[in-house]
Amino acid sequence: MKDKKKILVGLAVFIAAITFPFWYNMGKAAPAPEVELTAKAKAAKVCVMPTAYMQANHMQLLDVWRHKVTRNGERMFVNADGKMFNMSLSNTCLDCHSNYEQFCARCHNYASVSPYCWDCHIDNPKGE
Amino acid sequence: MNNSRRRFLQIAGVSALGLGAKPVLDAFAAGGGEGPGFHVARGEDALDAKQWAMVIDTRQLQSSADLEPIVEACHKVHNVPTTIVNKNHEIKWIWEAHYHNAFTDKTNPFLNESVEHRPFLLLCNHCENPPCVRACPTKATFKRERDGIVLMDFHRCIGCRFCMAACPFGARSFNFRDPRPFIQETNKQFPTRAKGVVEKCNFCAERLAVGKMPACVEASNGAIAFGDLYDEHSEVRELLKENYTIRRKQTLGTEPAVYYIV
Numbered sequence: 606m607k608d609k610k611k612i613l614v615g616l617a618v619f620i621a622a623i624t625f626p627f628w629y630n631m632g633k634a635a636p637a638p639e640v641e642l643t644a645k646a647k648a649a650k651v652c653v654m655p656t657a658y659m660q661a662n663h664m665q666l667l668d669v670w671r672h673k674v675t676r677n678g679e680r681m682f683v684n685a686d687g688k689m690f691n692m693s694l695s696n697t698c699l700d701c702h703s704n705y706e707q708f709c710a711r712c713h714n715y716a717s718v719s720p721y722c723w724d725c726h727i728d729n730p731k732g733e
Numbered sequence: 734m735n736n737s738r739r740r741f742l743q744i745a746g747v748s749a750l751g752l753g754a755k756p757v758l759d760a761f762a763a764g765g766g767e768g769p770g771f772h773v774a775r776g777e778d779a780l781d782a783k784q785w786a787m788v789i790d791t792r793q794l795q796s797s798a799d800l801e802p803i804v805e806a807c808h809k810v811h812n813v814p815t816t817i818v819n820k821n822h823e824i825k826w827i828w829e830a831h832y833h834n835a836f837t838d839k840t841n842p843f844l845n846e847s848v849e850h851r852p853f854l855l856l857c858n859h860c861e862n863p864p865c866v867r868a869c870p871t872k873a874t875f876k877r878e879r880d881g882i883v884l885m886d887f888h889r890c891i892g893c894r895f896c897m898a899a900c901p902f903g904a905r906s907f908n909f910r911d912p913r914p915f916i917q918e919t920n921k922q923f924p925t926r927a928k929g930v931v932e933k934c935n936f937c938a939e940r941l942a943v944g945k946m947p948a949c950v951e952a953s954n955g956a957i958a959f960g961d962l963y964d965e966h967s968e969v970r971e972l973l974k975e976n977y978t979i980r981r982k983q984t985l986g987t988e989p990a991v992y993y994i995v
Contacts, residue, residue, distance in 0.1 A: 658769065669773075670773075671886070673773045675885075675886045676875065676877070676886070677773075677879065678775065678779065678879055678880065678942060679775050680942050681775065681776050683772050685769065685770030685771060692773065695921070695922060695924055724927035724928075725925050725926055726924045727921045727924065727925065730922055
């Protein structure tokens with residue numbers, strides 16, 4: 606036990622080094638992005654599902670939509686309030702959310718995800 | 734004393750495991766299922782059939798000029814790239830072909846000349862026994878149980894092109910390059926395709942779902958009929974009853990659903 610001092614110093618240095626990124630970046634986290642809604646989306650007030658659900662689960666919902674539309678030919682979506690929507694990313698989602706840069710891209714960039722929806726689906730289908 | 738300490742540690746360990754597993758179990762319980770409170774349904778105007786089929790009256794389509802508006806109508810609604818110069822990269826949904834290329838198994842040396850020199854409209858046959866579906870390793874292409882359409886889910890296509898090798902009709906095309914710059918007039922209501930996926934005619938599944946006939950049928954001035962092959966009173970069955978028809982490469986047993994009146 607005569608190296609107790611050295612060990613303790615070594616340990617302290619090791620812990621400091623390994624936690625460096627955490628305390629160095631403390632309080633410097635990038636702020637969560639604010640998404641902008643189009644006038645149309647604002648007027649509609651609610652999306653096809655409640656906002657919180659859409660924020661967390663829109664990708665799962667789109668997956669269900671794709672599956673039902675292509676495999677079963679079922680294209681109508683009826684939400685909990687009984688409201689009907691056409692299950693179409695191009696013609697329903699992107700019609701309201703026609704501002705790709707201010708809506709989709711902001712969150713996706715922040716979360717560092719790059720979905721390739723727009724390789725095929727045309728942003729802003731009505732060209733407003 | 735020793736015994737009871739061991740017992741305490743066992744209980745503590747199991748409890749810790751239980752507490753740790755709870756969030757994981759909750760996550761599993763929440764996943765799957767349809768989600769809160771919604772359901773999906775079929776559109777009210779959607780057209781139904783057991784097996785959609787097409788009868789093309791080639792007697793009414795004597796020249797390339799007759800076919801052109803039909804082909805164009807399809808390309809326009811589906812964002813088919815038409816200005817690709819390299820023939821190897823061409824994308825085809827519906828196209829014109831010579832009798833010898835269309836009906837390779839029906840080429841007698843001496844044929845009715847009017848039939849032989851007529852242009853034929855070719856497209857995906859939406860076979861009842863589709864070999865492309867069997868070849869697809871990801872089930873990106875599938876035969877829809879509900880209406881017999883051989884459809885593609887482009888999201889799933891990995892671009893292996895096994896389906897193109899399997900299809901005896903050349904009805905499938907591969908996007909060797911990004912198709913977007915080659916689309917003349919974009920229909921924004923319909924998606925384009927991306928580089929690296931296969932595409933083909935979809936029998937206008939998106940139009941049938943809202944009660945419309947396929948674009949080519951609408952543009953044909955009655956030369957193309959469309960209907961349910963298994964409904965005795967459908968337009969296609971009436972035509973098949975009254976006219977002699979041929980199909981492409983029928984001997985292969987894929988049971989094409991596109992019939993030609995010659």
